[in-house]
Amino acid sequence: MSGKSFLIDTSACMACRSCQVACKAWNRNDGTVTRNRGSHQNPPDFDGNTFKLVRFREVRAGNKVSRYFFSDQCRHCIDAPCKDVIDSAVTGGAIQDKATGAIVYTEKSKGAPFKDVRSECPYDIPRQREDGTIVKCTMCIDRVSNGLQPACVKACPMGGLHFGDREEILARAEKRLATLKAKYPKAQLLNVETVRTIYLVVGDPKEYHKFAVASANPGVTRKVALRRMFGPAIDALRTVARG
């Protein structure tokens, strides 16, 4: 399998959030009005204007406190359940870019059932804008297909974010994992086989974020299951109908 992938090395992250800001700057997303909740994680969650979010966690083990930073974003699943849900409602609501494998939502995603799309995502990524469009990280597809790095990767001053051809990224991930294993026996890569955004964590992923790893049972809805079975036939019929 080719295409592109991210490597997000959480052990290098210092939580400066420049990835989060660079994402907003490139995508021209407005700020979100928030209030002080006693955490540096701000805004508290993804929203219609936030596709990238650094999540902050403090984990206590005995007398030692670990601070976990998790630069959360869309995983660009190789077989994306959200795309299935959107496709079953509107044609062209979600696109899988051929060259990179990026999953990109379009304006047409307005017509898709948002609740289903969100609940189908094993990582709880999609959010909805006020106008009904469903949004998330686009892999900076406009930048990437013009030979640039995604805005977040470009901005990262710690070398925690990497982007490139999948094989290269996988090799880099394995190498970095081997290095970290010596100091952190729990170091692991998350959902490597199924996603294009590969996280490298040094502790229990659930302690970083509830949805750091794919939910154990994504709960495929009947509609989606049907879509998966008959998808090719439906696409073929649509092609014929469009003529």
Added chain:
Amino acid sequence: MKLTRRDFIKISGTATAGLALNGMGLDLRPVEAYSWELRTRDAKETPTICCYCAVGCGIICHTDTKTGKVIYTEGDADHPINQGALCAKGASVYQLARNDERVTEVLYRAPYSSKWVAKDWDWALKKIAGNVKKSRDASFVAKDEKGRVVNRCEGIASVGSAAMDNEELWVYQAMLRALGLSSIEHQARI
């Protein structure tokens, strides 16, 4: 109805074998190829230095060639200091130029007033100079309590100025010393 060869393969392939193959791990659903336009494609690129802290990261400022307005800013990959990376403040620097909240003229609030009044720069500079003179004359100490000559101004302090370069700072601090200030601080230490 016009059928291209690709469509034909898609239809015949997916309609017959597609169902069976899909279950075997082969996905014949079409994967679209799109062309994506870069929004900074025609922009003019100008290298600049981040105005915030003393690190001095390089930034490329993309401006619209027609309107001259800033479209986007990002780290300068050729700059030796940051090599393309930026911190959260530097990454948001385009908001300096594109910001409805930005103050574009001198605003003055008189003592005990609750209103801001727009003034011109000449007025403001004269006012500042007048206040500096007044405060310095009032707080100037020629000799300390033991009779030693100190010639210092205790009523004014200077803080900040990260956007100034080395030479500007030298001139600035020379002026402050000439006034007799001893409380001089730079943002790099704050």
